Amino acid sequence: MKSGDVVGGRYLIRRKLGEGGMSFVYLAEDLLLGRNVAIKVLREPYADDEQFRRRFLREAQAVSLLSHPNIVTLFDTGTHDGAPYLVFEYVPGRTLKEEIRARGPLPLDEVLSIGDQVLRALAHAHNRGIVHRDVKPHNILLTADGTAKVSDFGIARALGGETLTESGTFLGSAHYFSPEQAKGETITPASDLYAFGVVLYEMLTGDLPFAGDSPVTVALKHVEASPPSVRERRPEVPVALENVVRRAMAKRPENRYPTAEAMRLDLASSLDPARRKELPWEEPGSDPFDTATWTRPFSEHASEKPGSPPTPGAGRESGAGRVMRVLRRPPVWGTVLALAFLFSLWWGIRALSAPFQVPEKEVPHVVGMTREEALRALEQAGFARVDTREETSDEVEAGRVIAQDPPAGTRLKTTASVLLTLSLGPNKVSVPDVRGLSLEVAKSRLTDFAEVRTEEEFSDTVPVGLVIRQIPAGGAEVVTKQTTVTLVVSKGPKETTMPDVVGRSLEEARVLLARAGFNPDPKVEREKSYFPAGSVIRAWPYQAGEKAAPGTKVTLFVSDGLLPDAVEVHYPVTVLPQGSEPVDVRISVSDARFTDHTVIRETVNGAKTYEVLLVLAPGKDGLLRVYQDGVLVLSQAIPYAEAKHGDTSGGNGGASSPPSPSGDASPLLPP
Template sequence: MERTVVNRRYRIDRLIGEGGMARVYRGFDLLLSRDVAVKVLAPPYSRDLGIRTRFEREAQAAASFSHPNIIDIFDVGEEGDVPYIVMEFVDGETLKQIILDEAPFNPDDVAALVEQVASALDYAHERGVVHRDIKPQNIMVDPDGTAKVVDFGIAQSISDGQLTEIGTALGTVQYISPEQANGLMATPASDIYSLGVVAFEMLTGMLPFTAPTPIGVALHHIETPPPRPSAARPYLKTTIDRAVLRALDKNPVRRYTTAGAFAHDLSRWAEAAASPVAVGGLLPPKEGPTAATVVAFPAQGSPARAPSTDLSRSMGDARGEQPGRIRIGETGGKTAVAAVGTGIGCGTWFAGAATLVVLIALVVVGAALSEGRLGLGRSPDAVPTATVATASQTPVAVATSVPVTATVSVTGTVPVPGVVGMDIDAAIDALTSRGFLVDVGQAVYDPVMQVDLVAEQDPPAETLWEQGRAVMIRPSLGSPEVDLAALELIGRSEAEAREILTGQGINVAVESVTDPEIEVGAVVGSNPETKASIGDVVTLYVSMGDLVVVPPDVVGRPGDDVRAQFEAAGLTVDDDRIVDAGALEDLGVEPGDVTVDDGDVVAVEADGEPLPLGEAVQAGSSVTLVILDTDGQD
């Protein structure tokens, strides 16, 4: 197709990408003199009606958007029965390629990119569209660091009832949400989950779940608790862990209500406590003249690699500060490796640092010379280490790039402090000061504890626990109960009340009711009325004004019961019309469809015409019940 002209306007220059069902070419708009990208459905699929529909849906979904972080759609059409989409050309790379080349990234850069993608998703969600396939391959990044979300090919309206396409896997398995993996409807929370996976991959250079088969990966998304990013990159702060783990919550209602809220929390990573959370390492007690502080360890089997401080070719200027900068000092005669902090004199710091750096340099250079090389040919991910024996003969392994590893031997069994009710950072400080590791688990709802306070700990307070072992703490997401009265739903429009409830993690059902006193479309009540728990269904009663819904499903029920129901609904029931069995076919009642006995309703009429059941009519309208009598009386 290269070097051809489509629709006498778009010159096709060269193939720049190819997916499962489509090819993307770099092209040129001869009319407007601009570069474009032309996406063409591959020939084997151009005759498949379902795939063509999906392809057209992409154009429809994105063409109505105008957002700086969503690819612009310029034109759609067909050339020789092959559909195509003309879109904005982004001179950059996919985020996936950048991750493969450069990850892990500085958390500031991750937050900046996630913020852009989140803005695009919130924009789409506000317009009723879920992307359903957020992954790095569908995020383009230009040389200025601007992200563009592409490929709305499986996006659909939130209100579309046909969200599951038979035989079609919606979403990419490495990034798919648990509910999509279960075959359930995708919601905005599904996109937030996928964005959480993208953030995890950018921060760590790894995917949270892997398996030999796609089904195995999908099962992990459904069943396996997500790992903390700091388990792979221990220099990452607990604020990052909390944000990512909330985005990756198995329960959609427990995730962030908007992608922007996730991005906001991720951008606050630097507000974590100065004391790092040890992962796979040991934080001995701070008390006493010989206390030492040890930085977080890299995950076992994972190379200790400093995070990239920029996104190289694709994300603009880097932030020069690395999250795991170190200092080396001396405390009470023992060498210590610590995260940047306070509490050591400048003279002591420089003297100790100079002495230890010289020792490290001599050992590293000597080892390199003995091997006949100075790091030549070494993988760029490899981090040389040197072992320095201190006066106490405690080995300290010092990596030449962040993160730093260290080994300090501390033993002893001490009571676990009680940290339930503390804020997360204070709890971490209390536990690490006693020599325990800290594992910040998945947040949980708690009817008493405020958000971001510790709701649970394991083992409990005062348990005798060996120093160096981990203590699990779980942050609180707040009470699972929602005070419906405080939301002031009565009098609001249905759309407004629905948005308020879903923002609280509550599912919504709607029933229409007659209420001449309340404006049509306004909420007149709810069930339950006072309180509901997150994940519950709340039924909103919405006013129809002075209209009444004709009760459905009345055929085959006794006439007396139906008459009472109609009158309770606000309808006037005239004298019945009696028919025999011969009239059933004329009334549209098939013998096999419903069992009808003498005295049962077989139809409802108004002014001699059939009245559609389930539709709205004016309150007080007169109706006639058509009753079966096999004796044929009329």
């Protein structure tokens, strides 16, 4: 695939944007809708490999279920020369990884803004059974207005079925592995939250929590090591914000946030003044105040030498008598003082640590209860701190508990908080806006709705096959399983205008005809002409600008090569602007093919050279005209006789250059 290729009959390749291990990414123009898109194409070595094709197309299946402002949109899919491709929205800007490399630690409010958007995207995906599996700053795109978009669901799949490991190989990036991912265990939404916890750590400190000489070394650290403190590297980070990172990066999935939405809400409030005195979060099961290794029992015979027998009759002597007997012995005063000091130290440690010896109790099962019932059950079990959040549910009636964190049966300190997720009732979602999309793509965005109906009508403004309007309108909040969406699809105009296809490639001409509502005849007539091989010579039965009914068949005549007396001339022209203002350039030619036909029209900001093609023939000399901001600045005649003998420099003969127009730019001149 190269610049100038037309993919799928509508996407004109402009340039390569980048490449990954399995695919290339190109910038292309959608000729049908006149917008830029990004096309990801599977590399040739993998295109014939069934395993890689399945993995690549898995991305399309996953992303087609997603429609969210913080997720890169999938527009179309197809196959080009045997290689599958995906068409995405083009997102100008740079990745979060590039932003961190350029700026280092990000401002706290910016961290919260990006975090909020990414977690909304993950929540949207998780609610539809999709786990990203490769969350990292390289896959988070940032636009100039601060919008964050999650990209590259290349190894995502619907939940359920086999585990992540395939042929013993870990998928993802080692620096952002969750412990379960590093061990090759089943991946869940909690794995995405761990990976994003690493991303938060990197945004806050500018560094990764774990480094190593190899991916295996880094992965092992995710399993075994605790990450360095964020606040040690950046003291101004509040404890509450560091707690979000600590909980997201908990080693055990059940100790992390229950959902991306729960993590988003906690992150959003992490800078609130009310949370300034929050204690550091500790993963359940760890006890920083455990004094088991600090104390040891004292023996009555601690002062005796090892192996020496007890004093006869010691068992019958009272405690007071033993103390007095010891005190009467001057040589053992040092031992007594040492024992007294150790006893005081032991007693002090116990006294200081007593307030921190918080009892652990088993969390009761409260899922399905009303809010009041759940709070009462938790209070009776000894848990006074209860946080709540709300979430829509199609299965659980409003006001009842959908989920709890931690789950029932977990042993938890009674001072810890229990999070309850309460139902808001049936799930209401925003209807996707599918206007301007093809019917096939529009339907793929509406698979969750009860029914999708279609109607057709004529339109002078919307191309054939695209959605004109929808009912309900995009953005309306509805219950998906109870809503029927009606799509009104364009049949094109009642009367359409024949486009100018002469000089175009066959593929471009067919796209233009289809967009205008005509039916290109698959059968093509070929003949020798003054047009290069493959170019359209003329169309029948209509010429450019004529009116016809939509659906009219048009036959295209295509050049089979130049006639023997034709001469091709490639004439160079250079523009040399002097100032910083852009210059509108138009170049027209008259030759054996055209009369005053515009071949180039664009705006330039600096020096640029064009190579203009003219085809000359006996009695059909060439004339090249160059306009700058609408003013003729060069008129160059190119006689057939001179071109036939190889003299196409133009010289002074036949050339007429009008005076340079006023302004900062110089006239366009031949080099």
